Structures are given as structure tokens and as C-alpha cells.
Amino acid sequence: MAGGVFLDIVDPWINWNWLSTHIPTVLAALQQHVMLTAIAVATALVLSIPIGVVAHLWPAVRVPTLGALGVFYTIPSIALFALLIPYTGLTGTTAEIPLIGYNLLVLVRNVVVGLESVPPDVLDAADGMGYRRFARLVRIELPLALPAMFAGLRIATVSTIGIVTIAAVIGIGGLGQLILKGLIENFHTPLVVATILSIALALFLDLSLAGTQRIALPWSRKQ
Amino acid sequence: MVTETMSLLEHLWQWFADPANRQGSDGIPTRLGEHVQLSVEAIIIGALIALPIGVVLGHYGRFGNLAINLSNAGRAIPSFAVIVLAFQAFGLGGGPIVFALTLLAIPPMVTNAYVALREVDADVRDAARGMGYRELAQVIRIELPLAVPLIMAGVRTSAVQVVATATLAALVAGGGLGRYIVDGLARNDNPRLVAGALLVAGLALATEFSLSALERLISPRGVRLRRHPVYQPLKIV
Amino acid sequence: MNGIRRTVWSAAAVAAIALVAVACGASSSPSGTTSKGTITVGGFNFPESDILAQVYGQTLAHDGYTVNYKLELGARSIVVPALQSGQIDLYPGYAASELEYLNHGKGEATADPAETTSKLNTYLSAIGAEALTPSAAFDGNAYAVTKATADQYNLKTLSDLTGVADKLVFGAGPECKTYKFCLPGLTSVYGLHFKNTLVLDTDGPATRAAFKNGTIQVGLVFSTDADLQQLGLVVLQDDKHMIAADNVVPVIRTKAATNDVTGILNKISAGLSTNDLFTMNGEVSLQHMDADAVAKSYLQAHNYFS
Numbered sequence: 001m002a003g004g005v006f007l008d009i010v011d012p013w014i015n016w017n018w019l020s021t022h023i024p025t026v027l028a029a030l031q032q033h034v035m036l037t038a039i040a041v042a043t044a045l046v047l048s049i050p051i052g053v054v055a056h057l058w059p060a061v062r063v064p065t066l067g068a069l070g071v072f073y074t075i076p077s078i079a080l081f082a083l084l085i086p087y088t089g090l091t092g093t094t095a096e097i098p099l100i101g102y103n104l105l106v107l108v109r110n111v112v113v114g115l116e117s118v119p120p121d122v123l124d125a126a127d128g129m130g131y132r133r134f135a136r137l138v139r140i141e142l143p144l145a146l147p148a149m150f151a152g153l154r155i156a157t158v159s160t161i162g163i164v165t166i167a168a169v170i171g172i173g174g175l176g177q178l179i180l181k182g183l184i185e186n187f188h189t190p191l192v193v194a195t196i197l198s199i200a201l202a203l204f205l206d207l208s209l210a211g212t213q214r215i216a217l218p219w220s221r222k223q
Numbered sequence: 224m225v226t227e228t229m230s231l232l233e234h235l236w237q238w239f240a241d242p243a244n245r246q247g248s249d250g251i252p253t254r255l256g257e258h259v260q261l262s263v264e265a266i267i268i269g270a271l272i273a274l275p276i277g278v279v280l281g282h283y284g285r286f287g288n289l290a291i292n293l294s295n296a297g298r299a300i301p302s303f304a305v306i307v308l309a310f311q312a313f314g315l316g317g318g319p320i321v322f323a324l325t326l327l328a329i330p331p332m333v334t335n336a337y338v339a340l341r342e343v344d345a346d347v348r349d350a351a352r353g354m355g356y357r358e359l360a361q362v363i364r365i366e367l368p369l370a371v372p373l374i375m376a377g378v379r380t381s382a383v384q385v386v387a388t389a390t391l392a393a394l395v396a397g398g399g400l401g402r403y404i405v406d407g408l409a410r411n412d413n414p415r416l417v418a419g420a421l422l423v424a425g426l427a428l429a430t431e432f433s434l435s436a437l438e439r440l441i442s443p444r445g446v447r448l449r450r451h452p453v454y455q456p457l458k459i460v
Numbered sequence: 461m462n463g464i465r466r467t468v469w470s471a472a473a474v475a476a477i478a479l480v481a482v483a484c485g486a487s488s489s490p491s492g493t494t495s496k497g498t499i500t501v502g503g504f505n506f507p508e509s510d511i512l513a514q515v516y517g518q519t520l521a522h523d524g525y526t527v528n529y530k531l532e533l534g535a536r537s538i539v540v541p542a543l544q545s546g547q548i549d550l551y552p553g554y555a556a557s558e559l560e561y562l563n564h565g566k567g568e569a570t571a572d573p574a575e576t577t578s579k580l581n582t583y584l585s586a587i588g589a590e591a592l593t594p595s596a597a598f599d600g601n602a603y604a605v606t607k608a609t610a611d612q613y614n615l616k617t618l619s620d621l622t623g624v625a626d627k628l629v630f631g632a633g634p635e636c637k638t639y640k641f642c643l644p645g646l647t648s649v650y651g652l653h654f655k656n657t658l659v660l661d662t663d664g665p666a667t668r669a670a671f672k673n674g675t676i677q678v679g680l681v682f683s684t685d686a687d688l689q690q691l692g693l694v695v696l697q698d699d700k701h702m703i704a705a706d707n708v709v710p711v712i713r714t715k716a717a718t719n720d721v722t723g724i725l726n727k728i729s730a731g732l733s734t735n736d737l738f739t740m741n742g743e744v745s746l747q748h749m750d751a752d753a754v755a756k757s758y759l760q761a762h763n764y765f766s
Binding site: 071073074075076077078079080082083086087102105106109154155158159161162163165166169170175176179182183186188191192194195198199202203206 | 224227295296298299300301302303304305307308310311383387390391394395401404405407408413416417419420423424427428431456457458459460
């Protein structure tokens with residue numbers, strides 16, 4: 001019925017007075033959010049390279065690895081956060097473990113796809129030039145896999161920003177705390193502010209990564 | 224820690240076996256039904272909006288950048304926030320939740336439909352035009368069948384994410400399998416919490432597999448044999 | 461291999477910028493004065509808990525302790541284990557609710573705060589914690605109806621609901637079905653059988669929305685909610701004293717419960733009144749003021765109860 005409209009009469013969607021007096025609170029939440037995201041993405045990135053290489057080199061490992069990561073991916077974050085509390089407590093670790101797990105699927109898959117997309121001619125040429133297996137991997141194959149890895153990095157970063165908001169349900173900070181505050185206190189402003197900042201942060205990081213890729217890998221332009 | 228986990232598994236088994244959890248307004252069939260209903264409504268409405276837009280844009284090749292980046296932009300929208308916003312704007316009930324889920328479902332389907340139509344070989348288009356097909360007929364009888372695999376991949380991506388995100392409905396007093404997770408957390412009832420998580424994961428996997436099978440079923444044989452494009456994962460919950 | 465070097469340098473640059481940004485924003489180190497010790501205060505995920513945590517915490521800080529806050533943690537199922545494992549040292553509890561959580565809903569709480577608190581302590585000692593002296597400030601379950609419903613059926617007490625309950629829909633949180641002083645209490649003490657019971661949230665936005673759009677006519681709220689009048693709700697009197705003593709009581713780890721600390725906390729509890737809770741809730745929920753600011757002005761007005 002008119003339940004929702006009633007609420008609007010009580011509160012404007014953005015209460016500028018509240019916003020202007022709470023900039024520090026909002027910025028603190030944003031900073032926590034960036035930290036949580038950065039740790040999750042960076043850790044997963046570092047782990048994904050060895051895991052991806054192993055999965056690429058030994059096909060018998062690839063299917064179970066991607067399969068296990070894929071199943072983990074389907075579990076809703078809120079359930080994993082709650083389940084980890086008895087084991088890892090109310091720390092950032094409880095939030096990070098599921099986030100890293102989700103990012104691993106995206107990043108490992110992209111490492112594998114990237115390595116697989118190296119043209120066989122290039123591999124032959126490298127072998128012909130005398131590269132040994134490991135050197136070929138590090139100096140030829142991985143660099144050529146970078147565009148795929150960058151694509152995965154962008155996806156992982158943007159997804160993580162959204163999922164971190166849910167960690168607020170178990171008391172971990174970030175923009176999700178503002179969303180929860182808005183929900184519990186029937187107050188629109190923190191909710192709207194958190195939504196806008198979350199989207200802005202995601203777009204900013206996505207464009208930054210795209211820009212970094214252009215600068216670092218100019219030959220991969222049309223990906 | 225090991226003994227705690229073992230006892231949790233035992234209690235979990237008992238939870239599933241308990242007849243009280245298999246019937247009634249909080250039983251598995253009811254909650255599963257609520258969850259499926261929310262998801263199906265969002266996916267169908269989303270598809271009815273997204274697919275025509277994607278197909279038309281893809282056929283004419285217009286607004287390409289927007290269409291391609293839409294799914295990335297959609298990934299940037301925090302699903303938790305959207306569900307709460309819909310609740311605050313429209314109140315209690317399934318309607319606001321379906322509205323929020325539909326918004327989240329649309330982007331990947333638009334992008335995939337657009338790319339699918341664009342990937343139709345220019346030669347095929349020329350041949351069709353040469354054979355005298357008019358615009359609409361060309362789209363429906365030539366381009367769409369070729370585009371089906373990628374369009375279905377988009378629907379599949381959206382569907383799995385809608386099923387997972389519908390879990391959050393419980394945070395705004397909605398029904399569905401998320402109720403087990405949220406209530407389990409509130410009541411310190413770990414078996415209920417784990418059961419809810421398993422049920423949602425299971426439903427998401429079932430959605431993935433059944434839509435993959437559907438995709439194989441409706442793809443024309445010749446197209447099915449072509450190499451499948453890289454699958455873009457989507458996780459927002 | 462120019463490209464690789466460029467990649468590595470760019471990545472390093474991005475990482476460096478990120479690190480600097482994070483480091484610059486990192487919280488400043490504490491000042492030079494020595495503190496009497498560190499205490500971490502926890503709280504539940506509703507505004508009143510934020511307020512109480514700030515009231516207790518700021519008084520301890522005023523007295524020279526270093527106080528950290530871990531607020532909005534969620535339900536008891538997160539807060540109590542956090543206390544047990546030492547992640548928080550103290551939280552503002554409600555005597556009857558804490559007892560019924562620890563005894564798994566046996567129903568041992570009564571309407572008497574002292575009796576309830578001593579029973580609570582027998583359970584808390586097993587997990588290395590204790591409840592201090594309960595305050596007179598009370599915030600417990602309250603069952604409300606819309607003004608329209610109250611007028612229609614002439615309702616003033618819970619007993620008045622017997623006979624009309626089967627025409628009304630009841631809404632509460634997930635724990636209400638099994639909590640002795642919620643639905644089971646309404647059924648056994650007052651004989652109420654509602655037409656339907658909806659699981660919403662525990663006195664949260666969903667319950668309020670359900671009242672507003674007529675989905676429920678009877679619902680669980682908490683007795684010090686600031687917006688009851690604004691919502692047009694009438695709390696029905698608990699004439700048979702079913703509702704147990706949910707008096708505010710600090711729950712603290714025994715390791716942190718020095719005489720100094722407990723003395724300070726007890727002074728606050730002694731000075732806190734139900735009306736204070738009601739007033740402060742209003743400032744946070746209706747005027748959107750911050751819990752810490754509201755607690756601060758309250759404490760300053762009472763000179764930190766020193």
C-alpha cells in the first residue's frame with residue numbers, strides 16, 4: 001500500500017544537513033571499504049598466479065580446482081561470513097576469506113584462459129630460441145596472459161566492492177555500515193550516500209585499471 | 224574445533240530429517256517455492272526488457288559502447304543497497320524485491336544479447352538481404368538462431384546471480400531460503416544457517432546446470448558445434 | 461623486454477599510491493598520557509545499544525581508560541561469543557534476555573530484576589563473565605496495536621486481546637516463536653491465538669512498515685522506542701506480568717571487572733532511568749543525531765556520574 005510513500009514524507013532522500021556534519025564518518029567508512037577490497041583483491045591476485053600456472057600445466061588439476069572454486073562461488077557471502085565467525089572471530093579475516101575465495105575463481109580462470117590463448121607459434125619460436133620451460137613461462141607466456149589477467153582483475157575488483165557491503169551484517173565496517181544504519185533507523189541519507197559512493201568507487205577503480213592496462217600493455221589495446 | 228564441526232554436521236543432518244522443517248510456512252518446500260518465485264519473476268521480467276533492447280541495438284549496431292559496458296556497470300551496483308532502497312521506497316512484500324532483482328538481472332542480458340547479434344557474420348547478413356528477407360524476418364529467422372548460445376549464456380549468468388541475491392530478501396523481512404540464513408544467525412541456530420547456505424548454493428548450481436542444458440537444447444546444431452565464447456562470471460552477493 | 465618492465469613499474473606505482481593513501485588515512489596513534497588499561501565495548505545492532513555502549517564507554521574513557529568500540533555487531537549470537545573469546549570486554553545487556561539466551565530459553569527469568577540478574581550470573585560465571593547491578597532503566601518486550609485497532613476493540617491491556625486475537629495478525633522477529641516471553645508467553649499466560657503470525661524483524665523497519673500498511677495489527681516493539689507515538693501505536697499493558705525484567709545491566713568479562721571499573725559502571729547504571737533511554741532514543745532515531753554525541757551531552761549534563 002502507501003507504506004513506502006509515507007516514509008518519504010518524513011525524510012527527504014538526502015538530508016544535506018546530516019551529510020555536511022558527517023563527512024568524517026562517511027570518509028572513514030569509505031576508507032575501511034577500500035582497505036577490505038584492496039586486501040581481498042591483492043591476496044587473490046598473488047595466489048592466483050601459481051594456482052593458475054599449476055592448473056594450466058597439469059590438466060588433471062584444472063578441472064577439480066576450477067570446479068571447487070566454482071562451487072564455493074555459488075555460496076552466498078552472508079552465509080560464509082556468519083559461518084566463519086566461530087573460527088576466525090569478528091575480525092577482517094572473517095570477511096576476507098570468502099572474498100579471496102570468490103576472487104580466486106575469477107582470477108585463476110583468467111590466468112588459465114590467458115595462458116591457453118598464447119599462440120602455439122610463439123611457443124615454438126621460444127623453444128626454438130632456446131628458452132627452457134620455466135623461463136618460457138615467466139618471460140613469454142605470463143606476459144602474454146596479462147590482458148586476460150587484467151580483465152579478471154577488473155571484474156574481481158568491482159564485484160568485491162559490492163560484496164564487502166554485506167559484511168556489515170556481521171559488524172565489519174565499510175560502506176555497508178551506512179547501508180545498515182539507513183535500514184535500521186529508517187533513514188534514507190546514509191543509504192543513498194553509501195550506494196552512490198560504492199558505485200563511484202567501483203567505476204573509478206575499473207577505469208584506473210583499464211588505464212593502467214593501456215599504459216603498461218599498449219599492445220593489448222583491442223581486448 | 225574438529226569436534227564442533229562434527230557435531231554441527233550431525234545436527235545439520237538432523238535438521239534436514241526433522242519433519243517440522245519439511246512442511247508449513249517455514250518448511251523447505253515453502254521457502255524454496257518463495258525463493259524460486261522471486262527469482263523466476265525477476266528473470267522473466269528482466270529478460271522481457273533486456274533481450275529486445277539488446278537484440279535491437281545489436282542488429283543495428285547502435286550504442287555499442289553503452290551496451291557492452293552495461294554489464295560491467297551493473298556489476299558495480301551494490302545489490303544489498305538496491306534491495307534496501309527498494310524496501311524503503313516501496314515497502315514490504317515481494318514486489319519491491321522483484322523490482323530490485325530485475326534491475327540487477329538486466330545488464331548482463333543486454334550486453335550478451337548485443338554482442339550475440341553483433342557476432343553474426345556480416346556475410347550471413349548480406350546473404351539474407353540478398354535472398355530478400357525483410358528486416359524483422361531477417362532478425363527472427365536468421366540472426367536470432369545464430370545468437371542463441373550467447374544470449375542464453377547471458378540469461379544463465381543473470382539467473383544464477385538472481386537466485387543468489389534473492390537470499391538478501393530475508394534482510395528486509397522477505398521470504399525465501401535466505402530466511403534460514405538470517406534467522407539462523409539471529410537465533411544462534413547454526414544447523415539452520417548452514418542448511419540455508421547449502422540450499423541456496425544447491426539451487427544456484429541447479430539453475431546453472433538446467434539452463435546450460437536448455438541452451439544446448441535450443442541451439443541450432445550447427446551453432447552448437449562452434450567454439451563457445453569465454454564465459455564472464457558475475458558475482459554480486 | 462620493455463613491456464614487462466613497464467608493467468612492473470606501473471603495478472609498483474599503483475601499489476605505492478594505494479599504500480600511501482591507506483597509510484595517510486590510517487588512525488593516529490594514541491597520545492602520550494598513560495592509560496589505566498584498554499577496554500573494548502560491544503553492542504547490538506539497534507540504536508539504543510549504540511547509545512548505552514557510548515554512555516558506559518565514554519565514562520570509562522573520561523576516567524582514564526582507553527576505550528575501543530565494536531558496535532552494531534548483530535544479535536546475541538555474535539555478541540556473547542565475542543565476549544567469551546575476549547574480542548569484547550563489556551556490553552550493555554538486558555537482564556532477562558541475556559539469561560534466556562544463555563539458558564537456551566528455559567524460561568527462568570522473572571519480573572524481578574535482582575532475582576533475574578543473580579540467576580544470570582550463575583550462567584555467566586561459566587563463561588568467565590559477570591553481570592553487574594541492574595539499572596532501574598528498563599527496555600523490554602512491549603506488544604502494541606495501532607490506535608485504530610485499540611479503538612475498534614477497546615483494547616488497553618493484553619488481557620483485552622483474548623477473544624479478538626483470532627481476528628488479528630501478529631508480527632515479530634525470528635526468535636519470537638520460541639522465546640518464552642514472546643509468543644509462547646502470549647499463548648500460555650493470556651490465551652491468545654492469533655489469526656496469523658508473520659516473521660518480520662525484531663522491532664525493526666519491517667515491523668514498522670507492516671504496521672503502516674495494515675499487514676499486522678499487533679506487533680512486538682520495545683518499550684523505549686522513540687517513534688511509537690509517531691507511528692500511532694498503543695502499547696498494551698502487561699497486566700499479568702508476563703514480561704520479564706529486561707533491565708539494563710552491564711555484562712563484563714571477569715578479567716576486566718576490576719573494582720574501579722565496576723564501581724564506575726554501577727554508578728552509571730544507578731543514575732540511568734527508563735525516561736533517559738526514551739529521550740536519547742528520540743534524539744537518535746527521530747532527529748538523526750549521532751549516538752556518541754547524544755551520549756556525550758547526556759554524560760556532561762550528569763557530570764559523568766562522578
